[in-house]
Amino acid sequence: MGSTVFERHRPDRALVARALAPSTHASFWLDDVSAQPHAALRADLSCDLAVVGGGYSGLWAALLAKQADPGARVVLLEARTIGWAASGRNGGFCEASLTHGEENGRTRFGDEYEQLERLGLRNLDEIEQTVAALGLDCDFERNGAIDVATEPHQVEWLREAANGDDVRFLETDAVRAALASPTYLAGLLRTRDSALVHPAKLARELARACAEAGVEIFEHSPVTTLDTSAPAIPGGVDVRTTGATVHARRVALGTNAFPSLLKRNALATVPVYDYVLMTEPLSEEQLASIGWQGRQGVGDSANQFHYYRLSADNRILWGGYDAIYHYGRKVRSAYEDRPTTFARLASHFFTTFPQLEDVSFTHRWAGAIDTCSRFCAFYGTARGGRIAYAAGYTGLGVGATRFGAQVMLDMLSGERTERTELKMVRSTPIPFPPEPVASLGIQATRWSLDRADHNAGKRNIILKALDAVGLGFDS
């Protein structure tokens, strides 16, 4: 078995410990915004659309519904606070891809892929237009992205993915000129299909836009049941919370990695924990030592990959690599502190940027990713078309949740649209098995992916078998 660059050029342990010592266990993004509180639901009410979940999925669904029909009464119910979960903790890479990347999209959806690519780019363009039109203060930067090769076998993968136009191959010198890391062997510059946002600001600003459009937002209002047995509105849904009941004509679910309110989706996703570090703001000198004039988002190319980017105040967010599934499919705050993972991330950071050895981390945190076996969202309706859902974004939902929200609204309207006719929308992923098989399968897959990263990318028999049946595990 070979080694990776992160093992061949390991920084001193004392450096890692020193850099992590001042860090607070909290999402930098959530720490960086002031909360705009909303009351809990205390009295029953009736509405046209009840949206469950106050992350991007729910917020986009509520906003788009109200924009399409300003007269409709739209209510959003959030179990805790707006954007506290994945939407306030992510890397902020707002990508055009609706399919978790081109290879996954082409493999699964074949000749539909070009259409999905076009729809994804349009979705990203429309996010940019909405940010400008509504003045959403969310540090939106359409800088593009660079995928980097840190092992020789990855260079050809990047060369093959280039199209010479808005996806350009960068030789070693060119990629290091863009961002100076001794680990880089090549790069792929994507100029069109990626932007960066401040994740928690985006959630907060979408909530502001919702409220200004007339959406009624209730926090601390967990939905416990969707009751269609004798609804107060004929043909509707009684949405019961711990406080009161919303009588809704239609319901959109944006509950992501949390236990689904629909039995049919109980096995469709597993929560996978992803871990993140944030540095202090770099000084001008430190920034000059790495370059990064283009401020692109960066990802490396192994199965276990890192993603990293600059914030508006020139901190570096550094996340990924370990993707941890905990037996039993639970979302629990106890899973969010994992010292070995944070130490590994910090070690890989200093391997990548040895010139930043003076830099410390101010924040470390984690969040649950709603992983499904096809790595991109699935969509559907339940209870005779009264309830729509979109989930399973598998770590790429900052942009795609807006598309998912549109699909939910299309489905609830009963109309056939370009979106509802897509194979991607009409098909569903293979569910994960129940425990203990899920846990055993996922651990075996993770082990195999790690081996492939240490063995020139070669996939073993477990991965080949999973590829053949369209099953997989990713973050």
Ligand SMILES: Cc1cc2nc3c(=O)[nH]c(=O)nc-3n(C[C@H](O)[C@H](O)[C@H](O)COP(=O)(O)OP(=O)(O)OC[C@H]3O[C@@H](n4cnc5c(N)ncnc54)[C@H](O)[C@@H]3O)c2cc1C
């Ligand atoms: C660490 C990390 C890094 C990531 N990085 C990126 C990235 O760089 N780019 C990218 O595209 N994606 C990334 N993702 C994924 C992205 O954050 C998610 O796909 C996206 O935020 C999903 O939005 P959501 O609204 O569906 O889910 P969430 O933000 O999780 O919101 C779901 C909400 O539903 C609420 N809820 C659940 N059940 C109920 C109920 N019964 N009643 C009421 N409310 C309920 C929850 O409280 C929660 O607020 C990352 C995720 C993590 C965790």
